[in-house]
Amino acid sequence: MRGELHYDAVVIGAGTAGLTAGARLAEGGARVCVVAKGVGSTHLAPATIDVLGYTPARVASPAAALEELAALRPDHPYALLGGETVAESLRWFRAAVESGPSMPGYRYVGDLDRNHLLPTAVGALRPSALVPETMAGGDMATDAPASVCIVGSRSLRDFHAGLCAANLGRAGIEARAVDIEIEVTRADENTVGMARRFDDPAWRADFAARLALKLGAEERIGMPAMLGARDPHGAWADLEQRLGRAVFEIPTLPPSVPGMRLFEILRSALRRAGGRLILGPEVVSYERSGSRIVSVATASAGHDAHYAAPWFVLASGGFGSGAIELDSRWATHERVLGLPLRGLPDAGEPRFVGDYLAEQPMARVGVAVDGELRAEGAENVLVAGAGLPGAVPWREGSGEGIALASGSHAARFVLAHSGAHAGAAA
Amino acid sequence: MASLSTDVLVIGGGATGTGVAWDAALRGYDVVLVDRFDLAEGTSGRFHGLLHSGGRYAVKDPNAAKECIHENRILRNVAADCIEDVGGFFVTTPFDDPAYADKFAKGCRDTDVDCEEIDPAVALREEPLLNPGISRVFRVPDGNIDVWKTVWAMARGAQQRGARILPYHAVVAIHRTGDVVNGARVRGLGTGDEIDIEARVTVNAAGAWAGQVADMAGIEGVRVLPGRGIMIAMNHRLVNTCVNRCTMPGDGDIIVPMRTVCIIGTTDEHTDDPDDHHVPPSEVDQMLDDGEKLVPSFRQARALRVWTGVRPLFEDAKASDTQTRDVTRAHALLDHAQRDGVDGFVTITGGKLTTFRLMAEDTMTAVSRHLGDERPCLTKTEPLPGSEDRATYMLGERLERKEKNLVDEQIICECELVPRWKLEESIRRRATTNLDDIRRLLRLAMGPCQGGFCIYRAAGILHGLDGLSAEQTDHSLVDLLEERWKGTWPILYGDQLRQARLDEWMFQGVLDVEHLPAVAAQEVPA
Numbered sequence: 026m027r028g029e030l031h032y033d034a035v036v037i038g039a040g041t042a043g044l045t046a047g048a049r050l051a052e053g054g055a056r057v058c059v060v061a062k063g064v065g066s067t068h069l070a071p072a073t074i075d076v077l078g079y080t081p082a083r084v085a086s087p088a089a090a091l092e093e094l095a096a097l098r099p100d101h102p103y104a105l106l107g108g109e110t111v112a113e114s115l116r117w118f119r120a121a122v123e124s125g126p127s128m129p130g131y132r133y134v135g136d137l138d139r140n141h142l143l144p145t146a147v148g149a150l151r152p153s154a155l156v157p158e159t160m161a162g163g164d165m166a167t168d169a170p171a172s173v174c175i176v177g178s179r180s181l182r183d184f185h186a187g188l189c190a191a192n193l194g195r196a197g198i199e200a201r202a203v204d205i206e207i208e209v210t211r212a213d214e215n216t217v218g219m220a221r222r223f224d225d226p227a228w229r230a231d232f233a234a235r236l237a238l239k240l241g242a243e244e245r246i247g248m249p250a251m252l253g254a255r256d257p258h259g260a261w262a263d264l265e266q267r268l269g270r271a272v273f274e275i276p277t278l279p280p281s282v283p284g285m286r287l288f289e290i291l292r293s294a295l296r297r298a299g300g301r302l303i304l305g306p307e308v309v310s311y312e313r314s315g316s317r318i319v320s321v322a323t324a325s326a327g328h329d330a331h332y333a334a335p336w337f338v339l340a341s342g343g344f345g346s347g348a349i350e351l352d353s354r355w356a357t358h359e360r361v362l363g364l365p366l367r368g369l370p371d372a373g374e375p376r377f378v379g380d381y382l383a384e385q386p387m388a389r390v391g392v393a394v395d396g397e398l399r400a401e402g403a404e405n406v407l408v409a410g411a412g413l414p415g416a417v418p419w420r421e422g423s424g425e426g427i428a429l430a431s432g433s434h435a436a437r438f439v440l441a442h443s444g445a446h447a448g449a450a451a
Numbered sequence: 452m453a454s455l456s457t458d459v460l461v462i463g464g465g466a467t468g469t470g471v472a473w474d475a476a477l478r479g480y481d482v483v484l485v486d487r488f489d490l491a492e493g494t495s496g497r498f499h500g501l502l503h504s505g506g507r508y509a510v511k512d513p514n515a516a517k518e519c520i521h522e523n524r525i526l527r528n529v530a531a532d533c534i535e536d537v538g539g540f541f542v543t544t545p546f547d548d549p550a551y552a553d554k555f556a557k558g559c560r561d562t563d564v565d566c567e568e569i570d571p572a573v574a575l576r577e578e579p580l581l582n583p584g585i586s587r588v589f590r591v592p593d594g595n596i597d598v599w600k601t602v603w604a605m606a607r608g609a610q611q612r613g614a615r616i617l618p619y620h621a622v623v624a625i626h627r628t629g630d631v632v633n634g635a636r637v638r639g640l641g642t643g644d645e646i647d648i649e650a651r652v653t654v655n656a657a658g659a660w661a662g663q664v665a666d667m668a669g670i671e672g673v674r675v676l677p678g679r680g681i682m683i684a685m686n687h688r689l690v691n692t693c694v695n696r697c698t699m700p701g702d703g704d705i706i707v708p709m710r711t712v713c714i715i716g717t718t719d720e721h722t723d724d725p726d727d728h729h730v731p732p733s734e735v736d737q738m739l740d741d742g743e744k745l746v747p748s749f750r751q752a753r754a755l756r757v758w759t760g761v762r763p764l765f766e767d768a769k770a771s772d773t774q775t776r777d778v779t780r781a782h783a784l785l786d787h788a789q790r791d792g793v794d795g796f797v798t799i800t801g802g803k804l805t806t807f808r809l810m811a812e813d814t815m816t817a818v819s820r821h822l823g824d825e826r827p828c829l830t831k832t833e834p835l836p837g838s839e840d841r842a843t844y845m846l847g848e849r850l851e852r853k854e855k856n857l858v859d860e861q862i863i864c865e866c867e868l869v870p871r872w873k874l875e876e877s878i879r880r881r882a883t884t885n886l887d888d889i890r891r892l893l894r895l896a897m898g899p900c901q902g903g904f905c906i907y908r909a910a911g912i913l914h915g916l917d918g919l920s921a922e923q924t925d926h927s928l929v930d931l932l933e934e935r936w937k938g939t940w941p942i943l944y945g946d947q948l949r950q951a952r953l954d955e956w957m958f959q960g961v962l963d964v965e966h967l968p969a970v971a972a973q974e975v976p977a
Contacts, residue, residue, distance in 0.1 A: 147963075147964055149962065149965075182861050182863060185908070185911020185914065188914040191921035212857070213857075276961055353754070353945060354750075379937060381932055382965050
C-alpha cells in the first residue's frame with residue numbers, strides 16, 4: 026500500500042501511558058511509533074504520580090491500599106496489573122527522569138510506601154506517591170508541618186495565594202499569603218509565560234530580592250508551579266538558596282508547567298531509545314483481519330498515512346480525550362478502533378446523577394479487556410491508561426499510577442510475545 | 452425586630468415584581484421589594500430570552516399578540532441596553548402544515564405585528580444552518596432580552612429613587628387586620644433576621660407562587676397552574692435570528708440566539724409544584740429531535756445546559772388541568788378589595804416576560820387608585836439605567852472592549868469575557884458572597900466551559916475582597932459547582948462530556964475541592 030509504514034508496534038496516544046509504553050518498547054529494542062492527535066493529559070495535570078489517594082478514605086500508604094483495592098475490585102486495572110508491576114513502573118519512571126538530559130537535576134521523590142500530602146491551589150491537601158522534588162517541600166504528611174508562606178501575584182489569575190493559605194490554616198497549618206508584583210506584557214498571562222521568566226537568572230535574582238523583603242519567619246515558601254520551563258531544577262534550587270528556606274511548587278489551573286516537563290521527560294526517553302513520535306494527525310481508520318488489527322491510518326495534509334504493525338497499544342484515553350464517545354442518542358463508541366466497551370450502566374439506568382461530588386455511573390466505562398489488558402475482540406491490541414475500565418482516576422487519585430503501570434505492562438507483554446525481540450525484553 | 456414602613460410592598464422579585472417596584476418608584480411612591488431568593492431566580496430567569504414580536508400568538512391569541520408588539524416597541528426604547536435586535540423568522544418546515552402560513556400572515560396584519568414574507572433562499576443565506584427544506588419565511592421584529600440585566604437595571608433605578616430591594620428575604624407571614632392587609636413579615640435567608648414591613652398596599656407578584664402567597668393572606672381560590680417547560684442552551688449561536696416554526700404554538704419550536712449561545716424551547720407539562728425542576732430524559736430527546744427539524748445538524752452541536760422554568764398560568768373556566776398551553780397567556784390582575792372584600796392587597800400573575808412592563812403598569816395604576824392619588828405611569832418613556840442612549844445591545848460589545856484592553860484587562864471568564872474589574876465591582880456593589888448571584892449579573896460561568904476555568908479564579912478574588920472567610924468562600928465555590936452540574940448532567944454527551952471531564956479533572960483532580968475542610972464537614976451526616 027502506498028505510504029504504508031511498518032513498525033514492530035504502534036502506540037496510539039501520547040499521554041503518560043502512551044509515551045511510557047512507547048519508550049519502554051523502544052528500550053526493549055522494538056521499532057516503535059507513537060501517533061497521537063495531540064498531547065495527552067500531561068499538560069492538564071499536576072504531574073505528580075498519583076498511585077492511589079482515596080479509597081475513598083485518604084490513603085496513607087499506597088502499597089498496602091493497592092492490595093486491598095485489588096481484592097475489593099477484581100475488575101480494577103490495579104487488580105489486573107498487580108502491585109509489583111506498579112512498583113517496577115515507578116522505578117523505571119524515576120530512572121527515566123534522572124537519566125534524561127533535557128532538564129539536569131530535575132527529579133521525582135517518593136515511593137509506594139507513603140503518600141505525600143501536597144497543598145492544592147485552593148488549599149486542600151492532595152495525596153500523591155511520587156512527586157517532583159520541586160513540590161516535595163510542600164508535604165504536609167508530617168506530625169508538625171512547618172509554617173508556610175504562600176506567594177501569589179495579582180498578575181496571575183490562575184493562582185490565589187490568599188485562599189490557598191486560608192484553607193491551609195483551616196487544616197491546622199500555620200500559613201500566610203503574600204502578593205508580589207510580576208510585570209506582565211499581557212494581562213492574561215498564564216503560568217507558562219511566567220515560567221519562562223524564572224529561567225532567567227537575573228530576573229530570578231530580582232524576584233527573590235523583592236520577595237525576601239516580604240517574608241516573615243516562615244520556614245517554607247509555596248509558589249504556583251511555574252519555577253522554570255527549561256531548567257526547573259536550577260531555578261528552584263537557586264530560589265531556595267537565595268531565600269534560605271525550602272521552596273515548593275503548587276500545581277494550578279492548566280496549562281500545567283510541571284505537566285509539560287513530564288511530557289518532555291517521557292518524550293525524551295522515547296526518542297533516546299530510538300522511538301518515533303508523530304504528533305498532530307488523528308487516527309481516522311483502521312484495517313482489521315479477523316481478530317487482529319493490521320494497520321491504522323491517520324489523516325494529515327495532502328495524504329493519509331498508514332501504520333502497520335503486529336502489535337498496537339491503545340493509549341488514547343477515555344471520555345476526556347474523546348477516544349470514547351457518548352453520542353446524543355446515548356450510544357457509546359470507542360472511536361479509534363471500534364472496540365467493545367465495558368462498565369456501561371444498564372439500559373434505563375441513569376448515566377449520571379445529580380450529586381456533583383458523587384461517583385457517576387458512567388465513570389468506570391472503558392475498553393473491554395482480558396486479564397492481560399488485551400482488548401476484547403482484538404488480540405494484538407493492548408489497552409493502557411485512561412481508556413481502561415474499572416477505575417475513577419481523578420476521584421481515586423490513581424491516574425498516573427495506572428498510566429505508568431499499564432503502559433509498562435503493555436510494553437513488556439508485546440516484547441515478550443514478539444519473537445524477534447524476546448531477547449531484548451529479558 | 453427591625454421594621455420598615457412603606458407605601459407599597461412588592462412580594463416577588465421577578466420581572467413583574469421588579470417592574471412594579473420601578474413603576475412605583477417612578478410615580479414617586481415609597482416601595483420595598485422582597486424575594487425569597489435572588490431577583491429573577493424564578494420564572495423570569497428560567498426562560499429562553501425571547502422578546503416576542505407577537506407573531507407566536509397572531510393566530511391563536513390576537514390580544515396577546517397585540518400586547519406583545521406594543522410592549523416590544525416600548526422595551527426596545529426604554530430597556531435598549533438589555534435587548535439585542537436579532538430579528539425573527541417564522542419558517543414553514545417540511546413538518547408543518549403549509550396552510551398555516553397564510554393564516555399567520557393575516558393574523559399578523561390583524562394584530563399590527565410587523566411581518567414581511569421573504570424568499571426562503573434569502574433566509575437561508577442569512578441563516579445557512581436552517582433546514583433547507585423550508586418553504587415559506589416571514590420576518591418579524593423578535594429580539595432577545597437579558598432578563599437579569601433588565602431586572603437589575605430596574606432595581607437600581609428604583610433604588611436610586613429610594614426603593615429598598617431585599618433579595619433573599621422570604622415572606623413568613625402576611626399581616627392582616629380584619630379585612631385589611633397591612634404588610635408582611637420577612638425572614639432573611641442565611642441570617643434568619645426578621646423584619647416587619649408595614650405597607651399601605653401589598654402587591655403579590657409571586658408569579659407561579661402567587662397562590663401560596665394569597666393563601667398566607669387568607670385569600671382563597673387564587674389558582675395558578677404551573678406549566679413546566681424545559682430549555683436547552685447550545686454552545687454557540689447556530690442561528691443569529693430567533694427562529695420560530697410557522698405553526699400553532701407547540702413544543703420545541705423556537706430557537707433564540709442569546710449572547711454567546713442559542714436556546715431551544717420549550718415543553719409544557721402541568722406540574723403541581725412550582726419548585727419542580729426535574730428534567731425528564733424523554734423531554735431532552737424530544738427537544739433535540741425538534742431542534743433537528745429547524746437546524747438539521749442540531750444534535751452534532753454541543754448542548755451546554757438544560758433547565759426548567761415554570762409558567763404562572765392563571766386558571767380560567769375553560770382550561771383543563773393537563774393542557775396548560777391552552778390556558779390564557781394574558782395576565783390577571785386581582786384586586787382583592789373587589790374580589791374578596793380584602794383591602795390593601797393586589798395580586799398580579801399570569802402573563803409573559805415580554806409584557807412584564809404592562810403588567811406592572813396595570814398593577815400600579817390599580818395600586819395608585821387605592822393610595823388615592825392616581826399618579827401617572829412613566830415606564831413607557833423613562834429609560835432604565837444603562838439604556839439612556841436608547842442603543843440596543845450589540846453582541847460584540849464585550850469583545851470590542853477586550854480587544855482595546857488586551858494588555859491591561861485581566862479576563863476571569865473567557866467564555867463570556869468577564870474582566871476582573873467588573874467582577875470585583877459587581878461583588879462589591881451586590882455586597883454578596885454568593886458567586887451564583889454574580890453569575891446572573893455577569894453571565895460568569897455560563898459559556899461553553901460552564902465555569903471550568905473561572906470558578907476557581909472568581910472564588911480566589913471573592914476571598915481576597917473584604918476579608919471573606921475561607922469557609923464562606925469554599926461554600927460559595929462548591930455551591931456554584933453544584934449549581935452548574937445541576938443543569939449539565941441531564942444533557943451530557945459528545946464534546947460537552949469531554950468538557951465536563953476536564954472540569955472534573957480540574958476541580959476534583961488538580962484542586963481536590965472535594966476534600967476541602969468545609970466541604971468534608973458538610974458531607975458528614977450529623
